[in-house]
Amino acid sequence: MFKDTALSTNGLSCNSCHTGNAAYNASFAQPYPHPVQMAVDGYAMAQIYLDEMVQLCMVRPMAARPLDWQSQTLADLVAYVGEVQKTFTPNPCAARNPCAARNPCTAKNPCAARNPCAARHPCKAR
Ligand code: HEC
Numbered sequence: 001m002f003k004d005t006a007l008s009t010n011g012l013s014c015n016s017c018h019t020g021n022a023a024y025n026a027s028f029a030q031p032y033p034h035p036v037q038m039a040v041d042g043y044a045m046a047q048i049y050l051d052e053m054v055q056l057c058m059v060r061p062m063a064a065r066p067l068d069w070q071s072q073t074l075a076d077l078v079a080y081v082g083e084v085q086k087t088f089t090p091n092p093c094a095a096r097n098p099c100a101a102r103n104p105c106t107a108k109n110p111c112a113a114r115n116p117c118a119a120r121h122p123c124k125a126r
Contacts, residue, residue: 002018
């Protein structure tokens with residue numbers, strides 16, 4: 001269902017944007033409800049639940065009507081994305097401010113070499 005383009009009116013599926021956890025921001029790592037920029041900007045919603053977030057992506061990026069709240073499709077998408085969330089860690093490259101990268105101490109950080117702040121980071125001294 002995550003790959004079903006029939007859910008949208010613009011030829012996209014959820015997977016078109018979210019392949020390999022693409023397009024998710026750091027907020028996705030937080031338990032729901034939490035603020036999501038798209039919901040704050042578009043709907044003045046201070047916080048959002050996961051089912052509402054799926055509906056928001058249906059309406060905005062998928063350019064479709066919201067799913068029936070009682071539908072199996074919505075339940076399945078919520079269950080699937082909820083599983084994805086459990087192992088989601090924010091991509092440090094996505095941070096707008098390179099100094100704000102969550103864990104600049106990790107050797108696994110692929111941005112470390114490109115991070116202009118890395119040299120000045122206190123973790124480096126260790
Ligand atoms: C055209 C691209 C696009 C499509 C298609 C799309 N999304 Fe998204 N989605 C986004 C973007 C961009 C964000 C990040 C919004 C933000 O952080 O402000 C997002 C965020 C999310 C989040 C995480 C919000 C959080 O808690 O931070 C979930 C869950 C999500 N989408 C589910 C879906 C599902 C399910 C579908 C299919 C029904 C879908 N998306 C289709 C672009 C898309």
